Amino acid sequence: MITLPLIPLLPLLAAGATALMPRGRRGPAAGAAIFAQAASTLLALAAFAGTLGGGHDGPACLNFEWIATGGGTLRLGMLIDPLSAGMALMVSFVSLLIFVYSLGYMKDDANFARFFCFLSLFSGAMLGVVLSNSLLLTFACWELVGLASYLLIGFWFHKPEAAAAAKKAFLTTRVGDMGFLIGMLWLYASTGTLLFYDGGNGCLEASAVSALAAQTVGFGLAASNVIALLIFCGAAGKSGQFPLHVWLPDAMEGPTPVSALIHAATMVAAGVYLVARVFPIFAATGVTTGALVVVAWIGAGTALMAALIAVAQTDIKRILAYSTVSQLGFMMLALGVGSVPAAMAHLIAHAFFKALLFLGAGSVIHGVGDEQDVRKMGGLRKYQPVTFLTYAVGMMALSGVPFFFSGFWSKDEILHLAHGWPVSHVPFFLAGAAAFLTAFYMTRQMCFVFAGSYRGGVHPHESPGVMTLPLVVLALFAVGMSIPLTPAWPWLHGYHAGHAPELDLARLVDHGFLTIAGLSVLLAGSGIAAGYWLYRKFSPTDPLERAWAGGFRVLAGRFFIDELYAATIIRAFGFLGRAAAAIDRIISAVTMGAAGILARAFSALADFFDRMGVNLGFDSLCGGLKDGGDLFSSWQSGRVQSYLRILAAGTVVLLFFVGWLLS
Amino acid sequence: MIQNILNELAADPWGVAGKWFALAPAAVLLLAAAAAVVARNLVRAALALTLSFMALGVLFISLGAEFLGFVQLMVYVGAVAMLIVFAILLTRPDRLRRTATALRGAGPAAGVVIGLVTLGGLLGVISTSPLAAGTKCAPAATAPVARIGEVLMGSHVAALLAVGVLLTAALVGAAILAIEDK
Amino acid sequence: MNLQIFLAISAVLFATGLAAVLSRANAILVLIGIELMLGAANLNFVAFWKFSPSPSDLTGVMFALFSIAVAAAEVAVGLAIIILVHRRMNTVDVDDADELKG
Numbered sequence: 001m002i003t004l005p006l007i008p009l010l011p012l013l014a015a016g017a018t019a020l021m022p023r024g025r026r027g028p029a030a031g032a033a034i035f036a037q038a039a040s041t042l043l044a045l046a047a048f049a050g051t052l053g054g055g056h057d058g059p060a061c062l063n064f065e066w067i068a069t070g071g072g073t074l075r076l077g078m079l080i081d082p083l084s085a086g087m088a089l090m091v092s093f094v095s096l097l098i099f100v101y102s103l104g105y106m107k108d109d110a111n112f113a114r115f116f117c118f119l120s121l122f123s124g125a126m127l128g129v130v131l132s133n134s135l136l137l138t139f140a141c142w143e144l145v146g147l148a149s150y151l152l153i154g155f156w157f158h159k160p161e162a163a164a165a166a167k168k169a170f171l172t173t174r175v176g177d178m179g180f181l182i183g184m185l186w187l188y189a190s191t192g193t194l195l196f197y198d199g200g201n202g203c204l205e206a207s208a209v210s211a212l213a214a215q216t217v218g219f220g221l222a223a224s225n226v227i228a229l230l231i232f233c234g235a236a237g238k239s240g241q242f243p244l245h246v247w248l249p250d251a252m253e254g255p256t257p258v259s260a261l262i263h264a265a266t267m268v269a270a271g272v273y274l275v276a277r278v279f280p281i282f283a284a285t286g287v288t289t290g291a292l293v294v295v296a297w298i299g300a301g302t303a304l305m306a307a308l309i310a311v312a313q314t315d316i317k318r319i320l321a322y323s324t325v326s327q328l329g330f331m332m333l334a335l336g337v338g339s340v341p342a343a344m345a346h347l348i349a350h351a352f353f354k355a356l357l358f359l360g361a362g363s364v365i366h367g368v369g370d371e372q373d374v375r376k377m378g379g380l381r382k383y384q385p386v387t388f389l390t391y392a393v394g395m396m397a398l399s400g401v402p403f404f405f406s407g408f409w410s411k412d413e414i415l416h417l418a419h420g421w422p423v424s425h426v427p428f429f430l431a432g433a434a435a436f437l438t439a440f441y442m443t444r445q446m447c448f449v450f451a452g453s454y455r456g457g458v459h460p461h462e463s464p465g466v467m468t469l470p471l472v473v474l475a476l477f478a479v480g481m482s483i484p485l486t487p488a489w490p491w492l493h494g495y496h497a498g499h500a501p502e503l504d505l506a507r508l509v510d511h512g513f514l515t516i517a518g519l520s521v522l523l524a525g526s527g528i529a530a531g532y533w534l535y536r537k538f539s540p541t542d543p544l545e546r547a548w549a550g551g552f553r554v555l556a557g558r559f560f561i562d563e564l565y566a567a568t569i570i571r572a573f574g575f576l577g578r579a580a581a582a583i584d585r586i587i588s589a590v591t592m593g594a595a596g597i598l599a600r601a602f603s604a605l606a607d608f609f610d611r612m613g614v615n616l617g618f619d620s621l622c623g624g625l626k627d628g629g630d631l632f633s634s635w636q637s638g639r640v641q642s643y644l645r646i647l648a649a650g651t652v653v654l655l656f657f658v659g660w661l662l663s
Numbered sequence: 664m665i666q667n668i669l670n671e672l673a674a675d676p677w678g679v680a681g682k683w684f685a686l687a688p689a690a691v692l693l694l695a696a697a698a699a700v701v702a703r704n705l706v707r708a709a710l711a712l713t714l715s716f717m718a719l720g721v722l723f724i725s726l727g728a729e730f731l732g733f734v735q736l737m738v739y740v741g742a743v744a745m746l747i748v749f750a751i752l753l754t755r756p757d758r759l760r761r762t763a764t765a766l767r768g769a770g771p772a773a774g775v776v777i778g779l780v781t782l783g784g785l786l787g788v789i790s791t792s793p794l795a796a797g798t799k800c801a802p803a804a805t806a807p808v809a810r811i812g813e814v815l816m817g818s819h820v821a822a823l824l825a826v827g828v829l830l831t832a833a834l835v836g837a838a839i840l841a842i843e844d845k
Numbered sequence: 846m847n848l849q850i851f852l853a854i855s856a857v858l859f860a861t862g863l864a865a866v867l868s869r870a871n872a873i874l875v876l877i878g879i880e881l882m883l884g885a886a887n888l889n890f891v892a893f894w895k896f897s898p899s900p901s902d903l904t905g906v907m908f909a910l911f912s913i914a915v916a917a918a919e920v921a922v923g924l925a926i927i928i929l930v931h932r933r934m935n936t937v938d939v940d941d942a943d944e945l946k947g
Contacts, residue, residue, distance in 0.1 A: 638946030700865040750924040754931040774867025782860035833918030840925035
């Protein structure tokens with residue numbers, strides 16, 4: 001428990017040390033980052049082991065006073081419970097693997113040390129988000145994560161696209177964060193605390209939650225739902241849900257390890273984690289009413305929308321980016337239908353295989369000389385066998401190939417829950433369609449990249465071991481995670497609930513389960529078959545485009561949402577900015593002009609008085625004095641006798657006067 | 664006062680003459696002084712001055728201050744007048760012309776006027792002053808030399824010594840001033 | 846003989862001397878005027894002594910005595926100055942010494 005703060009602190013310290021190091025020391029930078037990350041992983045593992053026993057009465061908290069204000073104190077804290085321990089372990093472990101991968105991927109980059117500094121910064125902040133017991137601390141680390149994302153997306157800042165993408169990411173998530181901030185402030189105002197668990201006084205504990213549910217604000221909404229929706233704004237921004245999804249595909253401008261770490265496995269999962277963390281508030285008015293409904297709909301809608309867009313993309317990383325958005329939609333759907341364990345299961349499974357897919361894509365890009373257009377790849381299974389095999393494992397996990405791959409189990413659980421949602425069956429259909437399309441576009445991508453013959457220019461080569469080793473490890477996890485996630489051994493569910501899991505094979509043949517499982521197998525299979533059938537032979541124009549050019553154009557144009565935003569919101573803000581600047585210019589011109597005129601008038605007046613009054617007066621005075629002096633001096637003849645005469649005359653007069661006085 | 668004189672003259676002309684004869688030195692004094700002041704020739708002025716000094720000495724003696732009269736004669740006539748004559752000789756102009764001791768111009772006229780005004784004022788004071796009018800007869804006042812000596816060395820010894828210093832300084836100073844630096 | 850006569854005489858002598866000082870241009874004549882004024886003062890002192898209530902108090906005579914002594918010194922120095930001025934400026938005209946003219 002005491003070592004809990006070290007888990008986020010060690011990578012932050014590594015980032016600080018790297019920042020203070022003299023420029024360009026690659027060895028110490030990478031060494032500090034990897035060492036700190038490995039230490040955090042071990043500590044997270046220890047914390048995780050501590051929570052395995054089950055039977056804990058609520059999370060273990062480490063709260064401390066941060067600021068003592070006049071009215072009270074502001075307290076922050078960290079916690080460990082099954083949710084955060086599992087997440088922390090996943091985040092730290094995947095980060096460690098990606099750090100190692102980056103040693104090879106960024107080997108030739110001149111800003112190697114800076115990369116690892118930012119990676120450590122991100123890692124520390126992300127672990128801070130995961131382990132925080134206070135919404136304020138979460139928000140602070142949330143923003144730090146956003147900052148690290150901005151720095152890493154725009155890592156190659158001399159590329160204008162990268163700089164623009166970084167700015168877009170930051171601004172879009174900022175919009176969501178505004179809602180988050182307002183929700184946080186509202187929560188603080190309503191409950192008086194931002195600590196999640198505080199011995200009964202926390203804002204997620206029973207008394208506060210029920211109080212929030214009882215409060216109503218306008219339109220008959222419960223306070224808890226409004227706060228939940230506001231916080232969901234931040235989660236939607238970070239996790240790329242509609243309408244704040246626009247930044248995620250552009251974020252692929254960053255280096256591939258960044259895409260893998262931040263925009264697949266960890267940062268984008270922070271939104272899901274946030275909702276999972278604050279779930280008591282979401283579920284305050286009941287699992288099938290209120291905010292969770294909104295979350296479910298947005299999740300399902302985003303899943304389908306992103307899957308549709310991914311079908312028409314040609315950049316290898318962009319396909320994976322839209323796939324990430326789609327899978328995050330699945331996770332949000334899981335949360336919306338009321339199951340935190342299902343969402344977390346999919347999150348953790350997704351983290352492993354999506355990181356695997358991104359790192360594999362990075363390996364592919366590295367091997368074909370930094371080419372990212374899938375139409376210029378092909379036949380790489382011969383040249384990059386390890387990459388091909390691991391990528392296939394990831395693809396199968398993502399598509400939901402059954403039994404051996406974690407993705408099947410977690411996605412199936414979500415479909416099962418969506419099917420059983422009392423509110424509506426539409427999200428189930430949306431999710432099913434998305435699952436079909438997931439298999440379809442992943443097969444399409446695999447065909448473009450690995451099947452057929454090579455269509456590019458350079459001679460492709462396999463990546464070095466430092467890059468392929470993490471791929472293999474992640475592939476093993478993608479397969480291995482299927483074991484804890486099966487319903488036969490509902491280990492993760494039991495873990496979250498706090499009791500020891502048991503092996504229950506009967507659940508496998510449960511009627512409801514088999515139906516949905518069969519359905520998802522069908523969806524995955526048909527998706528893979530359709531994809532293989534359409535794309536096994538490469539053709540310059542996409543078969544779908546040939547089938548329906550208009551629809552394909554809409555999909556390829558990403559439903560033109562970016563263009564819509566640019567035409568409306570961004571133009572509006574540009575207009576406002578220009579208007580403000582114009583007003584400012586006018587006001588300053590008027591005031592400056594008026595001030596200038598006033599000053600000139602005053603100075604002219606002063607000059608007039610000075611010349612006429614002072615100068616003339618003074619000059620004439622001096623002239624008079626001088627003339628008087630000249631007159632007096634002319635009387636000084638220098639002749640003693642005349643002086644004597646005057647003297648004598650004066651004396652005589654005086655004597656006469658005295659005599660007259662005395663008489 | 665004039666009325667008294669005229670009455671006296673009418674009463675006893677020879678007595679008055681005899682009385683007034685005692686003022687002869689005074690008359691000489693005044694006339695010589697006037698001559699000295701008005702003279703156009705410097706030497707004549709100097710000689711007239713000498714005469715006036717002599718008359719003043721006689722006047723002192725007739726007033727009973729014999730020692731003073733003799734001192735006046737010795738110092739003034741014997742030394743000062745000589746000095747003045749020497750100075751006149753030494754400051755003769757190179758060209759032999761009469762010193763223009765003109766009495767023309769506004770300045771000299773003003774000077775004369777001032778002198779006359781002064782005279783008028785003094786005479787008025789004298790005639791109206793009760794102190795001066797009170798004493799009629801000349802009492803018998805003597806200043807014996809022995810007494811003068813006693814006073815000089817007695818109560819006025821400081822003044823005597825000071826005058827001695829003064830004279831020494833004046834002597835040295837005059838010598839220094841007048842020495843020609845060749 | 847009374848005091849007034851002598852005072853009148855001394856007054857006339859004084860006025861003469863004053864007129865000489867104020868109107869004559871020659872420095873030596875100015876000096877002569879000064880001497881006449883001093884003589885008049887001496888006469889005044891002696892007259893007052895003569896007609897004073899206590900003639901045994903010789904103050905008047907003493908004063909006149911010392912006056913004569915000082916006058917002698919003053920004449921000496923004054924003439925030395927006149928000679929010096931004559932040497933420098935070749936004139937004894939009082940009006941020619943106007944270098945302090947302003």
